[in-house]
Structure formats: C-alpha cells, structure tokens
Amino acid sequence: MKKGIHPEYRPVVFRDPGADSAFLTRSTITSEKTIEWTDGNTYPVVDVDVSSASHPFYTGRSRVLDTAGRVERFKQRYGRT
Template identity: 80%
Template sequence: MKKNVHPGYRPVVFRDRGADFAFLTRSTATSDQTIAWEDGNVHPVIDVDVSSSSHPFYTGRGRTLDTTGRVERFKQRYGGR
C-alpha cells in the first residue's frame, strides 16, 4: 500500500450537547477542539446535533403516522373519478 495516502484513524469523542451525552470511538474525522476524557487522555471532540440519546427512534418519543386513514380519505375524495 502507498504510504501517507489514507487519513489518520484515531480515537475521537463525539458529543451531543442537547442530550448531555458523549462517546469515544475511532474515526478519521478531525477537529480543533479537544476534551479530557475519562481515560485521562485528551482527544479531539466533534459536536453532533443528534445521537442515539436524542433521536426519537431510539428514545421512543417518535410519532406513528396513521397512513391507513390517509389512504382511505384519499380514496373517498378521488377514488370515484
């Protein structure tokens, strides 16, 4: 393989400020901001808008749409034409 072609793959902290949740993983993403993590090391931190702690699908706060009712109303309005 060619050297110096691929970006560095290193530990990075992703932080969801809205949910006060952060996790450490490995990534090629870069950031100028850093954070002291629980392991005592300083890692780059990337702020995200949505994580598993704030996403409605994972938290159970999602809405279920009544698609059957919508289809029936459409058929009532336009089905006979």
C-alpha cells in the same frame, strides 16, 4: 498499503449536546476542539446534532402516522363514486 495517502485513524469523542451524552470511538475525522475524557487523556471532540441518545427511534418517542386515515381520505376525495 501505500504510505502517505491514508488519513490518520485515531480516537475521537463524538458529543451530542442536546442529549448531554458523549462516546469515545476511533475515526479519521478532524477537529480543532478538544476535550479531556474520563481516562485523563485529551481527545478531539466532534459535536453531532443527533445520536442514539436523542434520536426518536432509539428513545421511544417516535410518532406513529395514521396511514389508514390518510388512505381513506384520499379515496374519499379522488375515488370513483
């Protein structure tokens, strides 16, 4: 690898304030904010809008669309008689 062209790869905390959850992983993203993690070390923290703790698909709160009703309404409105 060439020296000096790659970003620093380091531990970063991603936090979802809406779900009150956070996880520590490695990333090249930068942040001015820091947080003290459970191991006593201080890491940069990045706030995210949606994570697996708050996404409807992963939490089981997703809606099921009534596609059959929509198709029937379309056929009724625009179908040949």
